[in-house]
Amino acid sequence: xxxxxxxxxxxxxxxxxxxxxxxxxxxxxxxxxxxxxxxxxxxxxxxxxxxxxxxxxxxxxxxxxxxxxxxxxxxxxxxxxxxxxxxxxxxxxxxxxxxxxxxxxxxxxxxxxxxxxxxxxxxxxxxxxxxxxxxxxxxxxxxxxxxxxxxxxxxxxxxxxxxxx
Amino acid sequence: xxxxxxxxxxxxxxxxxxxxxxxxxxxxxxxxxxxxxxxxxxxxxxxxxxxxxxxxxxxxxxxxxxxxxxxxxxxxxxxxxxxxxxxxxxxxxxxxxxxxxxxxxxxxxxxxxxxxxxxxxxxxxxxxxxxxxxxxxxxxxxxxxxxxxxxxxxxxxxxxxxxxxxxxxxxxxxxxxxxxxxxxxxxxxxxxxxxxxxxxxxxxxxxxxxxxxxxxxxxxxxxxxxxxxxxxxxxxxxxxxxxxxxxxxxxxxxxxxxxxxxxxxxxxxxxxxxxxxxxxxxxxxxxxxxxxxxxxxxxxxxxxxxxxxxxxxxxxxxxxxxxxxxxxxxxxxxxxxxxxxxxxxxxxxxxxxxxxxxxxxxxxxxxxxxxxxxxxxxxxxxxxxxxxxxxxxxxxxxxxxxxxxxxxxxxxxxxxxxxxxxxxxxxxxxxxxxxxxxxxxxxxxxxxxxxxxxxxx
Ligand SMILES: Cc1cc2nc3c(=O)[nH]c(=O)nc-3n(C[C@H](O)[C@H](O)[C@H](O)COP(=O)(O)O)c2cc1C
Ligand code: SF4
Ligand code: FES
Numbered sequence: 365x366x367x368x369x370x371x372x373x374x375x376x377x378x379x380x381x382x383x384x385x386x387x388x389x390x391x392x393x394x395x396x397x398x399x400x401x402x403x404x405x406x407x408x409x410x411x412x413x414x415x416x417x418x419x420x421x422x423x424x425x426x427x428x429x430x431x432x433x434x435x436x437x438x439x440x441x442x443x444x445x446x447x448x449x450x451x452x453x454x455x456x457x458x459x460x461x462x463x464x465x466x467x468x469x470x471x472x473x474x475x476x477x478x479x480x481x482x483x484x485x486x487x488x489x490x491x492x493x494x495x496x497x498x499x500x501x502x503x504x505x506x507x508x509x510x511x512x513x514x515x516x517x518x519x520x521x522x523x524x525x526x527x528x529x
Numbered sequence: 530x531x532x533x534x535x536x537x538x539x540x541x542x543x544x545x546x547x548x549x550x551x552x553x554x555x556x557x558x559x560x561x562x563x564x565x566x567x568x569x570x571x572x573x574x575x576x577x578x579x580x581x582x583x584x585x586x587x588x589x590x591x592x593x594x595x596x597x598x599x600x601x602x603x604x605x606x607x608x609x610x611x612x613x614x615x616x617x618x619x620x621x622x623x624x625x626x627x628x629x630x631x632x633x634x635x636x637x638x639x640x641x642x643x644x645x646x647x648x649x650x651x652x653x654x655x656x657x658x659x660x661x662x663x664x665x666x667x668x669x670x671x672x673x674x675x676x677x678x679x680x681x682x683x684x685x686x687x688x689x690x691x692x693x694x695x696x697x698x699x700x701x702x703x704x705x706x707x708x709x710x711x712x713x714x715x716x717x718x719x720x721x722x723x724x725x726x727x728x729x730x731x732x733x734x735x736x737x738x739x740x741x742x743x744x745x746x747x748x749x750x751x752x753x754x755x756x757x758x759x760x761x762x763x764x765x766x767x768x769x770x771x772x773x774x775x776x777x778x779x780x781x782x783x784x785x786x787x788x789x790x791x792x793x794x795x796x797x798x799x800x801x802x803x804x805x806x807x808x809x810x811x812x813x814x815x816x817x818x819x820x821x822x823x824x825x826x827x828x829x830x831x832x833x834x835x836x837x838x839x840x841x842x843x844x845x846x847x848x849x850x851x852x853x854x855x856x857x858x859x860x861x862x863x864x865x866x867x868x869x870x871x872x873x874x875x876x877x878x879x880x881x882x883x884x885x886x887x888x889x890x891x892x893x894x895x896x897x898x899x900x901x902x903x904x905x906x907x908x909x910x911x912x913x914x915x916x917x918x919x920x921x922x923x924x925x926x927x928x929x930x931x932x933x934x935x936x937x938x939x940x941x942x943x944x945x946x947x948x949x950x951x952x953x954x955x956x957x958x959x960x961x962x963x964x965x966x967x968x969x970x971x972x973x974x975x976x977x978x979x980x981x982x983x984x985x986x
Binding site: 409 | 623624625626627628631663664665667700702703704705707708719721722724725740781782784789790791824854857859862866867871874877878880964965980
């Protein structure tokens with residue numbers, strides 16, 4: 365596909381944020397990861413359309429950019445829920461009951477790992493050690509870290525969020 | 530509990546850290562002698578002097594390998610024939626399973642890292658710095674960005690810092706999540722916006738790193754030490770350690786202990802003393818073994834409790850001090866499950882560059898899963914032994930990730946063979962059942978791939 369045929373689909377805000385990164389980089393493609401994260405922060409994920417638009421803006425091929433995007437665990441190339449649940453499955457959290465907690469969350473939300481709830485509220489993902497092993501077991505819901513999730517009724521974490529909406 | 534701050538001369542790294550983990554802002558930092566090293570060093574002491582102090586101090590890198598920092602820095606060309614940027618990079622990727630020490634320093638005292646980085650950059654005459662921080666450390670990244678802005682306002686960062694003629698710009702780069710980014714040459718590729726595959730060495734980053742320019746990558750804890758050493762001297766730092774190593778070390782314990790946590794102690798503190806700070810084992814649990822310094826170190830056992838936690842002593846005992854954060858294996862946890870969890874982690878996080886790691890680690894994980902699920906045979910133990918011999922040998926793989934994965938596996942089989950035998954002979958293990966009554970094991974990899982791969986691919 366010729367680049368002129370691609371319809372740019374980045375917002376002015378996204379472009380401004382990406383250009384701010386480019387301003388202190390030696391060449392545009394150097395900010396590939398920042399750009400992917402910026403677009404994801406506005407849209408929740410990186411669609412094929414967005415990917416092509418970013419690649420065009422950074423003067424690189426979409427294939428190369430996709431190779432980068434899919435390398436990193438926290439760049440989402442599929443739509444995710446409003447909040448992403450990152451449940452730590454590394455060794456200390458595993459010792460402290462990860463498998464049971466995973467089952468409880470699955471049952472409560474009706475989804476397995478890698479899936480999004482039908483109401484699009486949550487995507488449930490495993491994550492490697494969150495660097496909070498002294499508070500294990502832990503998970504992140506959106507931007508927030510929840511510690512010792514075995515001690516509290518963890519469905520409360522989701523319920524209180526649902527009530528807030 | 531006490532709200533008193535630690536003694537700055539014996540616990541320099543945590544002198545500003547309070548129990549409630551409240552972040553130290555510019556005012557609080559400066560009130561406790563913060564940026565004094567900056568004032569007394571820039572333009573007042575030569576970079577060569579500073580480098581000599583770091584060399585004499587015997588500081589060793591706190592990121593895991595323990596390489597002498599002064600020696601590493603001495604390879605950076607100081608009279609560069611081709612003028613251009615030099616880079617200082619802080620490795621704040623902290624993704625080694627069981628490691629939670631850098632988060633503490635970053636969240637509680639961001640200015641300490643920044644002062645350490647300014648003095649380091651001055652010593653190396655680096656003009657641009659990056660803090661490469663893992664994606665999930667959102668609070669730390671935000672605090673660092675605020676602290677950097679405060680430093681600009683005070684003239685501690687930017688052009689002509691404190692009138693010394695020295696310029697230093699510092700940027701925070703948040704990663705997008707991949708353990709291999711912590712390997713320093715992979716980190717450099719990632720900073721360049723690429724996939725994080727490690728680079729071949731030589732050339733070493735000190736000579737040709739970020740964008741082909743001289744680059745030093747150091748761990749958060751390493752860099753936090755620098756300005757204290759320059760301010761108080763090499764001898765002071767040497768005296769802080771108990772044995773042959775110098776300084777203090779952040780030690781941590783997680784697992785079934787009463788008070789999991791992290792403490793700054795003299796390097797070389799006996800392991801038993803660290804366990805005592807953690808309040809010993811939880812009631813009803815007994816200590817069977819522990820990984821001394823994160824997920825890629827070899828098991829040690831209760832008979833090693835009186836060893837000093839320093840690089841050489843732990844090395845002689847057949848393991849590595851690594852990051853200094855220990856993970857405890859208790860008597861209600863099966864070593865097969867413990868090791869399988871780690872090997873699955875390394876298999877998932879393999880960057881895919883070389884065959885023994887990309888194809889070997891998933892194979893090891895599969896064999897371990899077969900054994901755990903009761904499908905294993907004694908031939909599987911031979912297969913694991915062959916894999917350990919091949920993947921674990923330094924030099925067969927492009928970087929240290931794959932050999933690191935073999936450390937808990939090899940030592941786990943060595944010390945806890947009875948757990949493997951139980952699975953092989955009985956096909957069922959009460960300890961594993963306890964962990965996962967329904968016996969459902971989702972592959973870690975599968976869950977992750979759910980969204981990081983595109984729909985079409
Ligand atoms: C797979 C792998 C992951 C690593 N992860 C980290 C990390 O998260 N943080 C870190 O400081 N060092 C990590 N290292 C070590 C770095 O490569 C490098 O040695 C270190 O950052 C140097 O800093 P230091 O000399 O101050 O210890 C890792 C090494 C490997 C092989
Ligand atoms: S050992 Fe693993 S992580 Fe390291 S380069 Fe090879 S494939 Fe990549
Ligand atoms: S193992 Fe879960 S936070 Fe470290």
